[in-house]
Structure formats: structure tokens, C-alpha cells
Amino acid sequence: MIKRAVLALTLPFAGPTLAEGISLQSPIDCDLTSTCYIQQYMDRHPTAGVRDYHCAGLSYDGHLGTDFALPSTADIQKDIAVRAAADGVVEGVRDGMTDIEYTPQTAAAVENRECGNGVQINHGQGWVTQYCHLKQGSLAVRTGQKVSAGDTLGHVGMSGRAAFPHVHLSVRKDGKALDPFDPDGTLTCASPADSTLWADPPPYRPGGLISVGFSDHVPDFAQVKSGDAKKTRISTQARTLVIYGFGFGIRAGDVMRLSITGPKGQVIAKDIVFDHPQARSFRAIGKKRTWHPWPQGDYHGNVSLLRNNAVVSQSETKITLR
Ligand SMILES: [Zn+2]
Secondary structure, eight states: OOEEEEOSOOOOOOOOOBOSSOOBOOSBSSOTTTTSEEEEOOOOOSSSSOOOTTSSSOSOTTOOSEEEEOSOGGGGGGOOEEEOSSSEEEEEEEOOOOBOOOOGGGTGGGTTOTTOEEEEEEEETTEEEEEEEEOTTOOOOOTTOEEOTTOEEEEBOOBSSOSSSEEEEEEEETTEEEOTTSTTOOOBTTBOOOOBSBSSOOOOOOSEEEEEEEESSOOOHHHHHHTTTOOSOOOTTOSEEEEEEEEEEEOTTOEEEEEEEETTEEEEEEEEEOOSOEEEEEEEEEEEOOSSOOOSEEEEEEEEEEETTEEEEEEEEEEEEO
């Protein structure tokens, strides 16, 4: 059982002042305050830098959409729905591309098809939305079909140019990409956005924990990303007991605070400082046992991500050693 909360970090909030013409609903059937998260916003920096609509770095250079992410690649199997953000008519669909992690080696295979399996919807009056990286074989609409806001278009996947499971949403008006969090483009770093296309704007999470878990060894990053790192059974004979935390939007100076408390008190606790920003990263701490087995019972893992001494995100997990 995992509890996760975004705490203590107060940020300017874009109120739901509707821009003219279109109102958007969430394109993903997943809670963006806990389970799922926005990994990357539209890049608002006109030239070589990176800047999201909160003047932070949750984007990459030239990114013209918003990425709504699942916690692990294993979650693709849960068939999380991608939903139409508004009423409209489907004007393009692609399916058939495999869900594999994008790397420089796979670039040639997805060239000119970076969106992967996707859907484009025309909402009239020049408004178009596009949904990318859907799961192979999941596309549920066809070209020419009328859809309503909230209709299932397919499932979240990792096809095309995607290094993690997510749906990329592009919003365009008269062919020009707009940031749905600041459609007027009036945002400056001194003032938060005063307009939005969202009927109910997803909260801005300035980084946080994606997942935490116990293991009997220090996992590698591939296992953390896939979801395989998290063990649900660990023996009292295990040589090592490990807790890890997987985070996004890491900034230089952020601290990951990890601890394990067992039936006889604290097993280990440690703060780890990140010395450079990372889009996604994990840290783990562990303890080798002595010649005795671990005491039987419940072990609680606690992980926090701290920024300027304030908790950005906190998560707990529990395992019973037998
Ligand atoms: Zn994207």
C-alpha cells in the first residue's frame, strides 16, 4: 500500500479562467495528483533554453506538448484510457507501432512517425488536438468518427519517440501550437498564467516521487522504470534490505530522505543530495544483515523528496518479512 502526497510547497495557481473557443478535459484516465504525473510541459523558451509555464525546467528544448505519464512501463498492461479532451471529429489515426523505449538506436525506426500510434481530433474553429504514443492495438476510433469529450481513444503506451509510458497531448489553433496552461502566451516569470484551456486545470507538481519500494538488492534503473524493482516478498534470510525512491523533476540541491523502520526500531536512514538536475532518477539505501536473520514482522519504508528544506513529495510503503 502506497500513500503519496504533495505537501508544503506553495506555488502560484492558474485559476480556471476560460480562454475563448475550447475547454479541455484531462486526456488520461488517471489521477494526476497521485498515481500519474506530468513529466514535461510545453517549452516556453523561444530559443535554446528550457522553461515550463511555471518558469521551471519540466520540459525539454522545443517540446510542443504536454506529457501525461504512467509510473512504470508495467502499467501499460493496465490499459489506462486516453480520452478525447473535447468534442470533435477524428481526422487521423495510426496504430501498429510497437511499444518500446526510444533510444538513439531506435530513432531510425520511428523517423517521421515520432508520434507513434496516435489520434488527431478537429474541434472546429481552427482547434486541433493530437494524442501520441498510444499502446499498440488499442486504438478505439477511426477517421471521420465523431467523438465527445471523455470518449476513449485508445490506451496509454510507449510507441514512437517515447522513453517512458505517457500520452503526449498537442493543442493547436490555426496550425500553431499553444500551451493549454497559458494559451494567451502572456505568462512571464514574474506573474503566473491568468488563463487556461482546462475546464479543471491539473495541479502543477514541481517534481516528486513516482514510486517507492523495498528490494533485497540495489535495483538497476531499468528495473525501477519497468516496475520490476519493487519486491512484494522478502525473506528474513535475505542478505540485504533495500528501500528505493524514484522521482521526477529533480533539481540540483534536492534531497531524497530514505528510511526503513522494522519491528525492533530503525534499521537505516539517510539523506542523499542530488548534485545536478535530472528529469527522472532514483536513489536507494540498504543494510546488510548480521549473522542473525532479520526479525520477522512489518518493515515500513519512508521516502521524501525535499527542496529548500520543504517536503515536495512523500511516500510510504510496507513489507512483511517472514
Ligand atoms: Zn511530449
